[in-house]
Amino acid sequence: MAITMYQADRNYVTPANDGSLYSAMLNDTSGIINNRGNNFALTADGLVISIDTGQAVIGGRSVEITALESVTVPANSSGSICLVVDLTKTNTVTGDAGDPTYAVAVNQVYTSAVTGTLTQDDLNNGGFIYELPLATFVSTATAVTLTAATGYLNDTGWLTLPNATGLVIGSGGLTQYRVRNNVVYIRLQALDTSKTTNANQIGTIPSKYAPSITFMTAGMDDSSGTPYGIELHVQTNGLIYANYVSPHNGGIGGTITYPLG
Template identity: 55%
Template sequence: MAITMYQADRNFVSPANDASLYSALAGDSNGIINRGNKFNITNDGLVATINTGQAIIQGRLVEITEAEQLTLPANSSGKICIVVDLTKTNDASGSAGDTSYAVTVNQVYLAAVTGTLTQYDLNNGGFIYELPIASFTTTATTVTVTQIASAFNDTGWINATIPSGSNKNQSNAYAQYRVINDLVYFRFRSIYCVGSYGGNQVMQLPSIYMPSVPYDQHFAGSNIDDNTGQSSPCDFVFQSKSGGTTVYGDWNQNLFNKLTGATASGSYPLN
């Protein structure tokens, strides 16, 4: 027969079958889940220590049960990755079903990747998938590490930082962001920006939530004149700055010093 059902009496479910199912249930998403220390990373010189945690990578559950160390290359930049590599062969000892049976899994490991990430579809014939959990920049002796946000993390709505000189113009004004399943959602209402540099700085997001191409992330909103109640279209854009990402208004129109009630909402992918 050319048709089968893996979850059937007496049938055999391979790791590949299992991973395909779980990947689909996870929306074919990959990322860190809220377990252990979520791969929190510390460093001493060029040695990074990756703490405990779990991730779903192409439907495969990967776990670090004890802190692992990884030496990063000097004078470079790249990503610290968990790598699922199906070209490797796992080692087994004992007989399957016996209490002495054990498997050494060689098909997953940590790596410092300085070039383009390899991310093939393991459920459709691919063999290697590199999941970035942090980015790094090194000198000859030191390293700066920035954690990459989890794809399966729901932060809930968080109040965003409002740039110096801007403020909430009404009692029901807000500026917030939220991260769900590798998407950053943001919203703001009635943010008075006239006092900020350029008169158009609306809100700031942490640097780990910066869009991959910040200048190309435009979104539509409005500028409400809180004195007259009149609303006019407004174009907003992200710009990376030291310590975070700032949302600016009227980037293309250069209508500076006029954002008296910036209002908009939207979302964008992290990667």
């Protein structure tokens, strides 16, 4: 038969079957599970990075660090501290299945300091390697600077919006977006669009997070000292711009929220 059901009586479920199911349930998202262990907290001692306990899901595979792991970063370089699922590796088995002495040394997951472009294959469609960054690093001959890189599962954390050319961000201003549980959140503050295209562009949300329909929401300009209502627009190509009545484009702010799909 060319059809099967893995969760069937007496059937055999492989790790690949299991991983594909869990990945689908998590919208094919890989990331850290919040509040497990110490959330992979990183500490540096010279060029040695210690990675604390935590749990993650990578391509539907559950990964856990149960005691401190360490990675040595190459000197005078930059890259990412990663959890790596590598299906090209072979796990080592001792004893016989079903016996108390049976054990598996899992070689298909490890930590690594990765320089260059990350490999993030689709593990459920023929891919073999997925490198999940916990932090980016820049090293000198003797020390490392770390910057957190991965949000919690189904939560990107706050990221900087790719801004329009010419956008001026005033004191205390920001352009940020966050995707959490398939909802996009955007927050804007103290923006001057007067030097952008059409004097109204703010930035562009990455295409994979763009809305399925063009829509408008309320915003505000307070450049004159008195709040003035304006329109904030989000297009299906991800472009965010403001409709305003001149000269109310010098202190733009607001929040935008919409579901994906």
